[in-house]
Every structure is written in C-alpha cells, then in structure tokens.
Amino acid sequence: MDMPDTVTSxxxxxxxxxxxxxxxxxxYYTPGEPIVDAKAPSGPIAERWSNRKFEARLxxxxxxxxxxxxxxxxxxxxxxxxxxLGEAGYNVKTFCYxxxxxxxxxxxxxxxxxxxxxxxEDGDSVHRLFYDTVKGGDYRSxxxxxxxxxxVSTNIIDQCVAQGVPFAREYGGLLDNRSFGGVQVSxxxxxxxxxxxxxxxxxxxxxxxxISAGTVSMFTxxxxxxxxxxxxxxxxxxxxDMVTGEIQxxxxxxxxxxxGGYGNVFYLSTNAMGSNVTxxxxxxxxxxxxxxxxxxxxxxxxxxxxxxxxxxxxxMSESLRNDGRIWVPKNQADCDKDPREIPEEDRDYYLERIxxxxxxxxxxxxxxxxxxxxxxxxxGVGPEVDGVRRGVYLDFADAIDRLxxxxxxxxxxxxxxxxxxITGEDPYAVPMRIYPAVHYVxxxxxxxxxxxxxxxxxxxxxxxxxxxxxxxxxxxxxLMQGLADGYFVxxxxxxxxxxxxxxxxxxxxxxxxxxxxxxxEQRIEHFLTVNGSRSVDSYHRELGNIMWEYCGMExxxxxxxxxxxxxxxxxxxxxxxxxxLGTSESLNQSLEKAGRVADFFELGELMCIDALxxxxxxxxxxxxxxxxxxxxxxxxxxxxxxxxxxxxAGLDERPVLxxxxxxxxxxxxxxxxxx
Amino acid sequence: MKLTLKIWRQSGPxxxxxxxxxxxxxxxxxxxxxxxxxxxxxxxxxxxxxPVAFDSxxxxxxxxxxxxxxxxxxxxxxxxxxxxxxxxxxxxxxxITIEPWRSDAFPVVKDLVVDRGxxxxxxxxxxxxxxxxxxxxxxxSVPVPKDDADRAFNVATCIGCGACVAACPxxxxxxxxGAKVTHLGLLPQGQPERDERVVNMVAQHDHEGFGGCTxxxxxxxxxxxxxxxxxxxxxxxxLRTAIKHGH
Numbered sequence: 001m002d003m004p005d006t007v008t009s010x011x012x013x014x015x016x017x018x019x020x021x022x023x024x025x026x027x028y029y030t031p032g033e034p035i036v037d038a039k040a041p042s043g044p045i046a047e048r049w050s051n052r053k054f055e056a057r058l059x060x061x062x063x064x065x066x067x068x069x070x071x072x073x074x075x076x077x078x079x080x081x082x083x084x085l086g087e088a089g090y091n092v093k094t095f096c097y098x099x100x101x102x103x104x105x106x107x108x109x110x111x112x113x114x115x116x117x118x119x120x121e122d123g124d125s126v127h128r129l130f131y132d133t134v135k136g137g138d139y140r141s142x143x144x145x146x147x148x149x150x151x152v153s154t155n156i157i158d159q160c161v162a163q164g165v166p167f168a169r170e171y172g173g174l175l176d177n178r179s180f181g182g183v184q185v186s187x188x189x190x191x192x193x194x195x196x197x198x199x200x201x202x203x204x205x206x207x208x209x210x211i212s213a214g215t216v217s218m219f220t221x222x223x224x225x226x227x228x229x230x231x232x233x234x235x236x237x238x239x240x241d242m243v244t245g246e247i248q249x250x251x252x253x254x255x256x257x258x259x260g261g262y263g264n265v266f267y268l269s270t271n272a273m274g275s276n277v278t279x280x281x282x283x284x285x286x287x288x289x290x291x292x293x294x295x296x297x298x299x300x301x302x303x304x305x306x307x308x309x310x311x312x313x314x315x316m317s318e319s320l321r322n323d324g325r326i327w328v329p330k331n332q333a334d335c336d337k338d339p340r341e342i343p344e345e346d347r348d349y350y351l352e353r354i355x356x357x358x359x360x361x362x363x364x365x366x367x368x369x370x371x372x373x374x375x376x377x378x379x380g381v382g383p384e385v386d387g388v389r390r391g392v393y394l395d396f397a398d399a400i401d402r403l404x405x406x407x408x409x410x411x412x413x414x415x416x417x418x419x420x421x422i423t424g425e426d427p428y429a430v431p432m433r434i435y436p437a438v439h440y441v442x443x444x445x446x447x448x449x450x451x452x453x454x455x456x457x458x459x460x461x462x463x464x465x466x467x468x469x470x471x472x473x474x475x476x477x478x479l480m481q482g483l484a485d486g487y488f489v490x491x492x493x494x495x496x497x498x499x500x501x502x503x504x505x506x507x508x509x510x511x512x513x514x515x516x517x518x519x520x521e522q523r524i525e526h527f528l529t530v531n532g533s534r535s536v537d538s539y540h541r542e543l544g545n546i547m548w549e550y551c552g553m554e555x556x557x558x559x560x561x562x563x564x565x566x567x568x569x570x571x572x573x574x575x576x577x578x579x580x581l582g583t584s585e586s587l588n589q590s591l592e593k594a595g596r597v598a599d600f601f602e603l604g605e606l607m608c609i610d611a612l613x614x615x616x617x618x619x620x621x622x623x624x625x626x627x628x629x630x631x632x633x634x635x636x637x638x639x640x641x642x643x644x645x646x647x648x649a650g651l652d653e654r655p656v657l658x659x660x661x662x663x664x665x666x667x668x669x670x671x672x673x674x675x
Numbered sequence: 676m677k678l679t680l681k682i683w684r685q686s687g688p689x690x691x692x693x694x695x696x697x698x699x700x701x702x703x704x705x706x707x708x709x710x711x712x713x714x715x716x717x718x719x720x721x722x723x724x725x726p727v728a729f730d731s732x733x734x735x736x737x738x739x740x741x742x743x744x745x746x747x748x749x750x751x752x753x754x755x756x757x758x759x760x761x762x763x764x765x766x767x768x769x770x771i772t773i774e775p776w777r778s779d780a781f782p783v784v785k786d787l788v789v790d791r792g793x794x795x796x797x798x799x800x801x802x803x804x805x806x807x808x809x810x811x812x813x814x815x816s817v818p819v820p821k822d823d824a825d826r827a828f829n830v831a832t833c834i835g836c837g838a839c840v841a842a843c844p845x846x847x848x849x850x851x852x853g854a855k856v857t858h859l860g861l862l863p864q865g866q867p868e869r870d871e872r873v874v875n876m877v878a879q880h881d882h883e884g885f886g887g888c889t890x891x892x893x894x895x896x897x898x899x900x901x902x903x904x905x906x907x908x909x910x911x912x913x914l915r916t917a918i919k920h921g922h
Contacts, residue, residue: 080808083808084807084808087807087808098732098738098740099730099740099790099791099792100739100791100792100794100795100835101795102738102739102795102835103732103733103738103739103740104738105732105733105738107733107737107738108733108735108737108738117814119815155809155811157814158811158812158813158814159806159808159809159811161811161814161817161864162804162806162810162811162812162864163803163804163806163811163864164803164804164827164858164859164862164864164865166824166825166827166828166831166858166862167824168824168828169818169819169820169821169824169825170821171821172818173818173819173820173821173824174815174818175814175815191828191831192828194737194832197737197832197834198828198831201831204798205798205802205803205804206803206806206808208795208798208799208802208803209799209803209805211795211799212799212800218795220792220795243688243784243785270735272732272733272734272738273731273732273733273734274732306703306705306706307703307705307706309703309706309710309711309713309714310710311707311709311710311713311734312734312735314734314735383705421755421759421761422707422759422761423705424704424705424761424763487808487809488808488809491808535717535720535721537713537717538717579720581720581723581724581725581726582725586686586687586785587728587784587785587788589726589728590720590726
C-alpha cells in the first residue's frame with residue numbers, strides 16, 4: 001500500500017525539457033508527450049457530430065442484452081445515461097452513495113438550463129450558444145465538443161417536456177425563457193428557482209422506469225472505491241455496501257463515471273456534504289488523465305460563514321446583483337457597527353468605484369476577487385471567524401426606495417426568505433451579507449470527443465469530465481452538459497466501443513480484481529487501526545483552508561509552493577494521526593469520510609501544481625503574476641492555449657504533464673474587458 | 676447555549692435501540708440543527724464513543740436526505756427541512772429528543788438513519804411518463820395552460836424526505852403519492868398512463884406496509900415543501916376513475 005512515510009520536499013531544479021519561458025512548476029512535474037489526437041472529427045464544425053454518429057458502429061438489439069455497463073453516480077449525467085442505455089436494452093448497473101438516486105446534487109441547481117431553441121426570435125442559434133460558451137470559457141475549451149453541446153441542447157428540452165418536467169410557461173401555454181449569466185438572448189428554460197430539482201426528478205423517474213423494467217439494477221448506499229483495469233481495459237469496480245460494509249466486485253464490459261465535481265476539496269463549498277472525488281481519483285491513479293484540475297468556479301453571492309462550526313455554504317441567485325448594491329465600510333473601525341448607522345460618505349461601493357461601467361454586475365470572478373481583497377484588507381463585515389470578518393454588504397435599501405418593498409419582494413422574495421431562515425436577519429431591514437464560495441469545477445478527468453478517458457472502456461460524463469466549459473462555466477450550462485452527455489452523446493459514442501464486445505469474461509480471481517480488492521481492504525484496515533487523536537473532519541477543514549487561501553480566487557507562485565508543502569505535511573500527519581472509530585462491518589460515516597479526504601489531499605496537491613504551471617489568468621483561474629495594470633485577468637494565448645492533462649506517476653512522484661493544444665477554426669480568440 | 680440531547684442509538688437494523696443522553700455546551704444559535712449534531716459527533720469522537728449516524732447531503736433543503744423526529748415533530752418546530760432548522764429555534768437549557776422517522780415501511784439502518792427505499796419502489800410502480808430518449812416531439816407542439824403547469828410544479832416540489840409518513844399516525848404515504856399522481860395528472864403528457872399509474876402506485880404503497888389515509892392532515896402540516904392536502908383528494912378521485920374504467 002502506497003502511503004507516505006515521509007514528506008518529500010521538492011526542489012526547483014530545471015529539467016531543461018520545458019517549452020515555456022515562465023514555468024513556475026519546474027521541479028514539480030515531468031513533461032510528457034503532447035496529446036495529438038482527441039478523436040475530434042474533421043470537416044465543417046456543424047457536421048462533425050452527425051458524421052461521428054454515423055461513423056460510430058451499431059450494436060444489434062439482440063446483442064445489447066449481452067453487454068453490461070456500470071454507471072457510477074445518479075445525477076443528471078448518470079441517471080439520464082442509465083435510463084437511455086437501459087431503454088436501448090443494455091444490462092446496466094448503477095451506483096450511488098445516497099439512499100436514493102433522487103438525492104444527487106444536480107437537484108440543488110437553481111437557475112435554469114440553456115437551449116438554442118430561439119423561441120424568442122432574438123437572434124439565438126446553435127452557433128451563438130456555441131460562441132457564447134467558448135467565449136465564456138475564456139477560450140480554453142475544445143470547440144468540437146462545445147458545438148455538439150449547443151447542437152443537442154434543443155433535444156434536451158423536448159425530452160424533458162415529454163417526461164412531464166413542469167417548466168415555467170407563459171399564458172399562451174408555451175414555454176417561458178429568461179436571459180441568464182450576462183448573455184444578450186433569452187435562452188434559459190427554468191422551473192422557478194428549482195430547475196435542477198425538476199430535471200433530476202425527470203431523469204430519476206426515467207431511471208426508475210428502467211429499474212422496474214429490469215434493464216437497470218440500482219445499488220444505493222454503495223460507494224465505488226476502486227476501478228478494475230484488466231488487460232488494458234476498464235472492466236469493473238470495487239464498491240463498498242455502506243450499510244453492511246461488504247466489499248463487492250462488480251464486473252462489466254464498460255464503466256462510466258458520472259460522479260460529479262470535487263469542489264469539496266475546499267471543505268466549504270456549495271456542494272453536498274457527500275460530494276467527493278474518490279471515484280474519479282481512483283480512476284486517475286489507474287491511468288486516467290486529470291485535466292485542468294485548477295479550473296474552479298467561485299460564486300460571488302453566497303451566504304457567509306457564521307462560525308467555525310460551518311459545514312457547507314449556500315448559494316443565492318446572482319440575479320440579486322441586478323438591484324442590490326455591494327459595499328463595505330471605508331474605515332475598519334466601522335466594521336462591527338450597525339450598517340444602517342454608517343453614513344453614505346463612509347461607505348465604499350467598491351465595485352461601482354473600480355468598474356464604473358459594469359458596477360455591481362461585473363463577472364463572477366471579478367466580483368469574488370474584489371470581495372476577498374476588501375476583507376483581507378480588514379474591511380469585511382459580519383462575525384469574525386478565525387480572526388477575519390468574511391462578508392460584504394449587499395444592500396437593497398436603494399432598490400426598496402426606488403421600486404417599493406412589494407416589487408422587491410416579488411422579484412427576490414424566496415431568496416430573502418432563505419437568507420432570513422439561515423442568518424436570522426431580515427434583509428428588507430438590514431443589508432444582506434454575502435461572500436464568495438466554491439461552486440463548480442470545470443476541471444475533471446480528461447476525455448476525448450467520445451467522452452472516453454485515457455483508459456480504454458472508461459467513459460466520463462457531466463461535471464466529472466473536463467470537456468465543455470473551458471476555464472469558466474456560463475450560468476445554466478451545467479444542467480445542459482449533464483443531460484447532453486447522458487441522454488444524447490454517451491449513448492452514441494459508447495456503442496462504438498461496445499461493438500467490439502462482449503469482451504472476454506474475467507473472473508473475480510483475475511489478478512487485477514484481486515489487486516483492486518486488496519488495496520481497498522488495506523486502506524479501510526489502515527484507517528480503522530491508526531487510532532490517532534484527530535477527527536477526519538478536522539483534517540478536511542484544515543486542507544480546505546489551505547486550498548481556499550492559496551489555490552482559491554487568486555493564486556501566486558509563492559502561495560502555491562507554500563500550499564504544496566503544507567498539504568504534503570498535513571497528509572502525512574493524517575495517515576499517522578487520524579482517529580476513525582467503529583468497524584467496517586456496518587454503516588460508518590467517519591470511515592467513508594476518511595477515504596474521501598485521503599483522495600482530496602492528493603487532488604489538492606495536483607490542483608496547486610496545475611495552477612503553478614499555468615502562469616496566466618483565464619476564466620476561474622487568476623494568477624497574481626498575470627494581470628493588467630488595472631488588475632484585470634491577463635490571458636496568454638501564445639503560451640497557454642492548451643489543456644493540461646496530468647498523468648499519475650505514483651505517490652510523491654512528479655505527475656506527468658501532457659498538453660493538448662486548443663485549435664479554433666470556427667471562432668476567433670479575444671481578450672475580455674469589463675471596465 | 677447549553678443543551679441536553681436525548682438521542683436514539685441503535686447499532687444496526689436488528690439490534691435493540693435505546694435513548695442515550697448527552698450534554699452539549701457552547702451551541703451557537705447560528706448553527707443549523709445538523710451542525711449542532713456535527714459538534715456533538717466531534718465531541719463523541721474525541722471521547723472515544725462512536726459518532727451518531729444521521730443522513731444529510733445537500734444541507735440546503737432540496738435533496739430530501741435529512742429528516743429527524745425532533746421533540747416528536749417531523750423536522751422539528753419550523754416548517755422546513757432538518758438541515759434548514761437553526762438552533763435559534765431552541766432555548767438555552769432545553770432538552771431535545773431526537774429520533775429517526777418511525778414507520779414500519781422505513782426500517783432503521785443505524786441510529787437516526789432509516790431505509791426509504793419504499794418510496795423509490797412506489798415511483799417504479801408508475802410514477803413516470805413512458806417516453807424513451809429521442810422519441811419526444813418538439814417541446815412547443817403541446818401547449819399546457821399556465822395554471823396547470825404552475826400547479827403541477829407546486830406539487831412536483833416534493834423532495835421525498837418522508838416527513839409525511841413520519842408525521843402520520845397511520846404511517847401513510849398518501850401525500851407523497853398524491854403529489855406525484857397530481858403532478859403528472861395535470862399535464863397532457865401524463866394522460867395516457869393515468870389510470871394504470873394510480874392503481875399500480877397505490878398497490879405498491881399498500882404492499883410496502885404504509886397505512887391508509889384517514890384525513891388527519893398531519894402530513895401536510897409537517898411537509899417542508901407545503902404540499903397541500905388536496906393532492907390526496909386527487910389521488911382518491913383518480914383511483915375511483917381508474918376503477919370505473921375497469922382497472
């Protein structure tokens with residue numbers, strides 16, 4: 001078992017193999033061969049997906065029932081794929097760690113889902129959705145994938161409506177749309193503030209229908225703990241039944257990971273408590289490259305931390321910034337005063353001051369960074385947690401004066417209620433307090449155009465892959481991508497792979513199976529026998545603080561190097577000193593968390609190395625060394641227009657960086673400006 | 676705040692359970708109820724006692740995973756989920772009794788964790804529209820009156836937490852079932868399977884060991900999403916209609 005005995009210090013020695021002049025990550029990684037072929041079809045961009053679907057081989061319906069598919073995760077990407085592949089007649093096994101597939105965290109998405117229906121006749125089109133998504137991703141996504149996403153977006157709406165998803169409608173009975181995330185067309189379909197819930201329930205019901213039909217077997221409260229790679233192909237998983245503790249082997253012809261994002265590496269995020277990287281990380285350790293792990297989206301309008309007991313953060317819709325004004329006191333001495341008693345001249349409406357033309361509506365990353373800066377200066381408001389007040393005011397007093405209380409309540413009533421419930425304060429009377437929080441990760445396992453990872457037979461969908469959002473995700477695009485992958489992309493690309501199956505059966509005594517089982521059992525045994533003095537949560541919280549401080553909204557060479565050392569030291573201590581009580585033969589939530597936190601340590605380190613290598617600011621990644629004189633993000637297309645695909649080289653070994661160049665044929669790269 | 680907690684502990688599905696008493700000091704009124712239990716669990720872990728098992732996931736009131744009987748009330752004293760309940764709803768020095776959902780159809784897994792698989796099986800019996808991926812018509816080909824769409828949405832907000840069952844003296848899941856039958860019954864897409872849906876879901880409900888509805892209304896009072904009681908009237912009406920149609 002590969003657990004660290006010592007902390008290896010990394011020296012910055014020049015390997016002489018690097019192609020960039022400014023590579024801060026020298027000494028932390030090994031340069032590898034570039035990725036030349038991501039299997040994207042050639043030809044005009046609008047025809048690529050049709051061509052790929054035609055080229056992908058078919059599987060005879062009679063053969064489908066002989067082919068087995070494992071799907072890990074039942075969010076939008078997993079449930080939609082399981083239902084669709086079950087309908088097609090394959091043998092599907094689906095796994096989730098929750099007590100029901102309906103709990104997956106897609107359910108918490110509020111805003112909506114984009115689709116290029118052009119129902120408003122406002123100039124929208126597949127090409128415009130494609131363009132907006134590539135631009136929103138700061139030209140760090142793969143154009144063929146994004147075009148396909150825009151193309152199938154319209155089918156998603158048709159499918160969901162047919163399932164009975166109760167989207168918002170107009171009085172004529174047709175679907176309503178709104179504009180979202182700073183785009184100029186209205187293409188977002190929604191179900192009040194609970195679009196994710198309604199879409200997930202639609203996919204869940206389609207999944208339950210297949211379970212009833214016998215095409216899909218559902219394993220709830222089961223957690224994937226290892227991938228089985230036999231003879232170069234992904235052939236199954238090792239899962240733990242979280243109720244009985246039984247370690248199970250599940251074999252199949254192909255494995256799909258739809259296991260979501262890893263925002264919980266920051267401990268506090270808007271993710272669910274159980275969201276974790278283990279399925280993806282175990283696959284990474286078995287040979288699946290991890291792409292752009294440093295691309296994290298931080299959302300500016302979340303409810304601030306109220307104390308060290310805080311377990312998670314809650315997002316409030318960004319639409320609040322349309323009418324709320326963001327400010328902090330000019331003087332530190334005013335920070336603990338009642339904000340209503342701070343006179344106008346002593347308030348700093350810092351976004352309006354720094355960005356006069358966009359003001360409070362600057363993009364997410366700029367608003368987030370500015371909030372952190374004023375709090376780091378000591379001008380934050382709200383309760384002091386670990387010595388700092390992390391909050392800024394979002395004030396509706398002007399809006400209430402201008403529009404009246406009723407109009408404000410009509411627009412934002414449900415958000416105000418949620419805020420009041422969590423904070424105990426009345427936002428109609430006292431300014432809201434907000435602070436940024438980690439919300440989504442654009443990075444994930446590297447996949448080719450077919451959504452296949454670098455392990456043959458391992459496909460990755462939804463937030464777990466890296467493919468469509470580049471360095472930043474547009475609002476209302478996560479739901480679109482999850483369902484596009486599951487309903488309309490994977491079912492076509494996976495059949496080309498399965499056309500070569502069924503593959504030679506492997507038994508539970510295959511060396512690859514035994515090795516995977518053994519490593520799982522040893523890990524569990526280790527956590528239960530350390531008998532140290534610190535809880536898993538205390539380590540997780542400390543790791544989260546390191547990540548937030550040094551690999552959060554603003555990253556610098558010094559900070560990232562410091563973070564890597566801190567993470568390695570903490571990880572070492574974790575393995576020696578963690579305290580997990582109970583047994584493995586029953587429900588044991590501390591044991592579950594220990595495995596997840598162990599993987600977060602390794603991921604966190606890779607995120608820092610990735611951020612160190614990318615000495616540019618793009619999308620959700622801001623490097624202090626790469627900004628304009630005005631403090632805006634500065635991209636370097638000449639040096640960094642590539643996907644960073646990292647290969648695992650072993651614990652305490654330098655990961656290998658494979659670069660995939662991003663080539664744009666249908667779109668021109670541009671630098672953004674919000675002044 | 677200082678609290679006395681009386682918590683149901685049960686080591687496994689077949690083990691005997693009992694109420695254990697714990698003292699907790701330094702509880703902040705800004706903590707959520709589950710964060711208060713997190714603090715207790717850290718304290719227990721330090722003392723070498725296994726933490727209390729309880730379910731939660733999103734902790735923002737939408738996934739439906741959490742759910743506790745708090746002083747005999749499903750999700751406690753406020754109309755919300757357990758994760759959105761905050762300690763400011765309690766007073767310093769209070770004794771709080773915490774139990775799992777109580778229903779034969781929701782067997783205890785461990786401590787405060789129950790098995791709600793019966794809800795999934797009720798949905799499997801018919802809580803869906805049979806439409807395979809790719810076979811859907813253009814979304815605008817069937818208009819839906821806004822009032823119907825809005826009401827369908829309102830009842831579709833059910834999060835499947837099980838508070839309705841826990842609150843019901845009969846242990847009935849009629850509110851849960853009624854919400855789904857009403858949601859799909861209001862939409863044109865739900866019509867072709869309307870009769871079979873209600874018949875099969877009710878049969879599965881009874882098979883799982885849930886009790887019958889006697890119009891007490893404790894379910895809707897406990898529902899964190901305020902699903903109205905009249906979905907049960909709709910359920911009964913749909914069932915009568917289906918039987919009249921010969922199902």
